[in-house]
Amino acid sequence: xxxxxxxxxxxxxxxxxxxxxxxxxxxxxxxxxxxxxxxxxxxxxxxxxxxxxxxxxxxxxxxxxxxxxxxxxxxxxxxxxxxxxxxxxxxxxxxxxx
Numbered sequence: 001x002x003x004x005x006x007x008x009x010x011x012x013x014x015x016x017x018x019x020x021x022x023x024x025x026x027x028x029x030x031x032x033x034x035x036x037x038x039x040x041x042x043x044x045x046x047x048x049x050x051x052x053x054x055x056x057x058x059x060x061x062x063x064x065x066x067x068x069x070x071x072x073x074x075x076x077x078x079x080x081x082x083x084x085x086x087x088x089x090x091x092x093x094x095x096x097x098x
Contacts, residue, residue, distance in 0.1 A: 001091060008084040016077045023070030026063050033058075041066075 025041070032038045040058025047053070057066055 001088070004087060008081075008087075012077070012081050012084065015073060015080055019070050019073030019077055021070070023067055023074050025057075025066045025070060029057070029063050032056075 029041065032041050038056060040056040040062070043055045043057060045052075045054040057063060
């Protein structure tokens with residue numbers, strides 16, 4: 001059960017921290033424009049065939065959408081943790097013969 005518990009811990013912590021970091025994106029979205037000379041958060045930036053492609057999260061609607069995804073992750077985290085813990089619960093029940 002040790003690998004399962006490590007996986008469960010890593011998945012729970014990653015989901016929880018990612019959710020809060022993305023949910024609080026409107027609080028720190030101003031940093032990219034002020035200190036990095038980007039118009040917003042850079043999602044991707046690459047050059048292909050001599051043509052430059054870049055996508056930024058910069059409009060208020062995009063920032064609100066990112067924050068909504070973050071809040072969704074924060075609200076789904078307890079459900080995921082409960083599902084991950086149900087595996088441990090089932091293992092204990094099977095070991096106890098119930």
